[in-house]
Amino acid sequence: MQTPDACCPSRCGTGARVRCLRSCASARAPDRRHRWRGPTRNSSGWRSASSSGASSRRRKSCARISPAAADVTRAPLLLLLLALLVAPAGAQSHAGTPRAHYLLGRELERQQNLDAAAAEYRAALERAPNLAAAHDRLGFVLGLQGHTAEAIAEFEKAVALQPASFDAHYHLGATLWWTKQLDRARPELQRAVTLRPAHAEARYYLAVTERQQGNLTAAIDGFRIALRHDPKLVPAHAQLGVALQELGDLDGAIAEFRRALGLNPSLADTGNSLGLALMQKGDAAAAVRALRAVVNASPDLSEARLNLGAALMQGGELDAAVTELGELTRRDPANAEAFYDLGLALKQRDDFEAAATALGTAMRLDPALPEAPFTLGVVLWQTGRAEEAMPLFKEAMARRSDYAEAHYMLATILKQQGSVEAALDEVRETIRINPLSGEAQTTLGQLLQAKRDAEGAKAAFMEAERLNKLKADAQASVFAVNAGLDQLKRQAVAAAIAKFREAIRLAPDNAQAHFQLALALRRIGRQDEASREFDTARRLAPYLRATTTR
Missing domain, CATH: 1.25.40.10 (Tetratricopeptide repeat domain)
Known part of the structure; x- marks a missing residue:
C-alpha cells in the first residue's frame, strides 16, 4: 500500500530543492505494492493471497x-x-x-x-x-x-x-487508512491493538496513522513497540526513521533507515530518505554514497538523481553535479526542479550563461516555482544586468508572498540605484518576514544613514551586530559539541564536559549540547546534574525524550 500524497520539497543547505520519495514520506504498507493489497497478515497467520512468499503456516482462525x-x-x-x-x-x-x-x-x-x-x-x-x-x-x-x-x-x-474480532477491526482500520480516512481509521486500529497488543502490523498501521495526523511522539512510540514484536518489520524501521527525521532526530532517523536497508537493500525510497537525512546532517560524502547506490539500482528514479545532484553540490563536486543533473534533464525533460538544480550548479561553477538558460527553462516548466525566477535574477544581477533582474525578483514574490530573500535583493538593487525610500520599504518587509536577518539590519542602517537618521541607523547596526553574534555563537556551539564528541572518543571525559559546557555558554538553546553533557555527566556518576541537563534537552527538543528512554 501507499498513500498518494507526496512529501513537500525541502532544502539541505545547497539551495537545491530536494525531495522525499512519495512512497516513504507517505506511509508504505508492509507488502509494499502500489494498489490495495490488504494487511499482509491476518490473525490466522495467512499472508494475503497476492503477497509474495505466502506462508502455509496457520494459527488459531478468527x-x-x-x-x-x-x-x-x-x-x-x-x-x-x-x-x-x-x-x-x-x-x-x-x-x-x-x-x-x-x-x-x-x-x-x-x-x-x-x-x-x-x-x-x-x-x-x-x-x-x-x-x-x-x-x-x-x-x-x-x-x-x-x-x-x-x-x-x-x-x-x-x-x-x-x-x-481482531481481524475485523484490523482490516477495517487498515482499509480506512488506505483510503485516507484517518479519523475513522484510528479508533479501529486502536481497538485492534487493544484486542491483540503483540500484533506488530496493527501497531504499525496505528503508528503510521498517528504520524500522518501529526502525533509524532505517539507514532514513534508505536513504531518502536511494533519493532519489539517484529524486529524485521522493514516498513516500521523506515517509517520510524521518517518520524524521527520530522522531529529533528537525524542520528536516530539515519540509524533506522540503515536498519531497514540492512533488511532489504532494494528499498529505493528508504535509500533516498537516508541520503536526505545525511544531507541535512551535513555529511555530503555519505549522502552521495547512499544516493549513488539508489541511482545505480534505479537509474530512472528522478527524485534520487535530483537529490544526488544536490548532495554533490553540497560536497563541492560541481562538475559531477552538473553531469548528474544534465543526465536527469535528458531522461526527464519536463522536470522543472532538475533544470533549476542544474542552473544552480552551473551558477556555482560561474557558468552564468548556461545557468541562465537552465533557470529560464525551469521557470517556464513550473510557473509556481519561486526559486527559479529568484535565482535567475541573482545571475543577471551578478553579471551586471540589474534592470533585467528586478522584474524577476518581483515575479518570485508573486509566486511566494513571504519570500524574504527576494525582497532583500530588490532592496539591494534599489539602494544601488539611489532609490532610498523604495529600498527602505523592501528591507523593512524583509525584516518583517525574517526578523533574524543580520544582513537586512545592516542594510537598514546604511539606508537610514543616507537619510541622516543617526539614531535609527545606530539602532539598526546594534541589532545587526547582535544577530550576527547569535549566528556566529550558534555555529561555534556546534563546533564545540563536535569537539566534545571527539574528546569522548579518546576517553577524555573531563575535556568533553568542558567542551559541552562551552557549547551551552555560546548557545543556551542548543539541545544537543545539553544532551551530550547529560550523557557525559552520567558516565562519571553525577546523576542529579545529568538529570537536569536531560530535562533541559528534552524541553528544547522533544524527540530526545524518546532517545533517552530507549
Whole structure:
C-alpha cells in the first residue's frame, strides 16, 4: 500500500530543492505494492493471497472453525470441500452449510482464485447473514480486487456482528487508512491493538496513522513497540526513521533507515530518505554514497538523481553535479526542479550563461516555482544586468508572498540605484518576514544613514551586530559539541564536559549540547546534574525524550 500524497520539497543547505520519495514520506504498507493489497497478515497467520512468499503456516482462525473442520483443512482441501457441497442430502451433516462455503472460500482465496472465493463467501452469507468471519473475509477479498468501498462495508458488518474480532477491526482500520480516512481509521486500529497488543502490523498501521495526523511522539512510540514484536518489520524501521527525521532526530532517523536497508537493500525510497537525512546532517560524502547506490539500482528514479545532484553540490563536486543533473534533464525533460538544480550548479561553477538558460527553462516548466525566477535574477544581477533582474525578483514574490530573500535583493538593487525610500520599504518587509536577518539590519542602517537618521541607523547596526553574534555563537556551539564528541572518543571525559559546557555558554538553546553533557555527566556518576541537563534537552527538543528512554 501507499498513500498518494507526496512529501513537500525541502532544502539541505545547497539551495537545491530536494525531495522525499512519495512512497516513504507517505506511509508504505508492509507488502509494499502500489494498489490495495490488504494487511499482509491476518490473525490466522495467512499472508494475503497476492503477497509474495505466502506462508502455509496457520494459527488459531478468527472464524472459530470447529476442531473437526480444522482437521479437514489439513487434507486436500479443495476436493473435500467440494464434496461437502455436492454431497446428497442427509449424507453429510455439513453439506451446503455456511461453514462449508466459508471453508471453500478460504481455500480458494489461498489459491488466489478471488472471484470464486468471493462467490463462496456470499453463498455462506446467504445461508447465515450474521456470520462475521464471512463478512470479514469477503471484505478482504473485495479489497484485494480494488473494491475498497464495498470492502469497508463488509468489515463494518463484521465489526458490528463480532465486536471482539481482531481481524475485523484490523482490516477495517487498515482499509480506512488506505483510503485516507484517518479519523475513522484510528479508533479501529486502536481497538485492534487493544484486542491483540503483540500484533506488530496493527501497531504499525496505528503508528503510521498517528504520524500522518501529526502525533509524532505517539507514532514513534508505536513504531518502536511494533519493532519489539517484529524486529524485521522493514516498513516500521523506515517509517520510524521518517518520524524521527520530522522531529529533528537525524542520528536516530539515519540509524533506522540503515536498519531497514540492512533488511532489504532494494528499498529505493528508504535509500533516498537516508541520503536526505545525511544531507541535512551535513555529511555530503555519505549522502552521495547512499544516493549513488539508489541511482545505480534505479537509474530512472528522478527524485534520487535530483537529490544526488544536490548532495554533490553540497560536497563541492560541481562538475559531477552538473553531469548528474544534465543526465536527469535528458531522461526527464519536463522536470522543472532538475533544470533549476542544474542552473544552480552551473551558477556555482560561474557558468552564468548556461545557468541562465537552465533557470529560464525551469521557470517556464513550473510557473509556481519561486526559486527559479529568484535565482535567475541573482545571475543577471551578478553579471551586471540589474534592470533585467528586478522584474524577476518581483515575479518570485508573486509566486511566494513571504519570500524574504527576494525582497532583500530588490532592496539591494534599489539602494544601488539611489532609490532610498523604495529600498527602505523592501528591507523593512524583509525584516518583517525574517526578523533574524543580520544582513537586512545592516542594510537598514546604511539606508537610514543616507537619510541622516543617526539614531535609527545606530539602532539598526546594534541589532545587526547582535544577530550576527547569535549566528556566529550558534555555529561555534556546534563546533564545540563536535569537539566534545571527539574528546569522548579518546576517553577524555573531563575535556568533553568542558567542551559541552562551552557549547551551552555560546548557545543556551542548543539541545544537543545539553544532551551530550547529560550523557557525559552520567558516565562519571553525577546523576542529579545529568538529570537536569536531560530535562533541559528534552524541553528544547522533544524527540530526545524518546532517545533517552530507549
